Amino acid sequence: MADRLAELQDAVEAFVAERDWAQFHSPKNLAMSVAIEAAEIMEHFQWCTGEESYALAPQKRARVANEIGDVLIYLVRLARVLDIDLVDAATAKLAQNREKYPVDKAKGRATKYVDFD
């Protein structure tokens, strides 16, 4: 079975190469792009409550999926340009988070680790 993220990465690379867009894709510009698309996800949740945000109307849910897709596309591209493995980076961060947020201190609390007693 092929790795799905690796397939997406290949498809993104082909898309960019066909359009000769690598010239615009500095890490700086791609970092901006990730942030811009992330804000577009947020736009759909701007005025609802947290509770309401679980129950999106189908059309809105499709738009959110679209923006989520955009963030992943730019994130994949940014990781490639910097030669960073996306899944390794997240796995390593998760390991750090396990250290910073041990279950006994963090359970059920949204406190930032620097504010732990």
Add this chain to the structure above:
Amino acid sequence: MADRLAELQDAVEAFVAERDWAQFHSPKNLAMSVAIEAAEIMEHFQWCTGEESYALAPQKRARVANEIGDVLIYLVRLARVLDIDLVDAATAKLAQNREKYPVDKAKGRATKYVDFD
């Protein structure tokens, strides 16, 4: 071979469950989290030029990898809470982009499709 993104998703779910953090993870809050972490990627590229952004010092590159990992973790979690398949969403968006940015119009140009002649 196991799918690497699926493995990451399972690890993220276990991490959240152990800490009883699902209660804080409304789609609204997770959308904010993706945007906050995306801004933290950007922070590393705030003052450099596009060209300089390719050549990160090793320590800075490691920090950027960390922030990229954070964005992916929250994106994975947001997709799960909304029951959206992350790779499908990006693949579908890429297909839309192929329509909006046909090679003959888009090649070598960073123009937004709404501004095509």
Add this chain to the structure above:
Amino acid sequence: MADRLAELQDAVEAFVAERDWAQFHSPKNLAMSVAIEAAEIMEHFQWCTGEESYALAPQKRARVANEIGDVLIYLVRLARVLDIDLVDAATAKLAQNREKYPVDKAKGRATKYVDFD
């Protein structure tokens, strides 16, 4: 009575000139800076509910004020570099919003104008 925003603008300009920082302040970089600082405001509201966000602890409120100050400083600077009058820009936008959101359609509704019936 002197205009308070104009005084702030002068202070920001002096601060930048003394440090010879204008060289880093392209509109592109300043736009990133506004977004980065805006995300830092958001960070303080990441996990609370809307209701809880009204009642900040004094220390948190002071930090939020700090981040709000940062956004205004960069916004002032961006407007100056682009030779845009900040208050005129907001006043003009408010006038557009009055057109897009007439009281009889918008009253008590958080619907985006493009989604009005």
Add this chain to the structure above:
Amino acid sequence: MADRLAELQDAVEAFVAERDWAQFHSPKNLAMSVAIEAAEIMEHFQWCTGEESYALAPQKRARVANEIGDVLIYLVRLARVLDIDLVDAATAKLAQNREKYPVDKAKGRATKYVDFD
């Protein structure tokens, strides 16, 4: 002479009151709004270089002014809801920045203060 920012604040308050929108304007939601509008400023600078960003075409410059206006409107509103004086907050932050970035260390350098030798 009336204070221009104070006049804008009054106009924003009237705009919100007429539409009965205060109910949507929790600090959390307004913080998101500032970040969303900040990203919309950035969108105009996504693919250009820093140098190119100084020379906006008139139509683009008008759009940027519009987005800058939006950020200020939401910032004004956020400050009001939290009972923070916007100009005082920025003035206090500027004083802190003078401490963190003394001229002799910061002159001509875009280094973050935590990275000073």
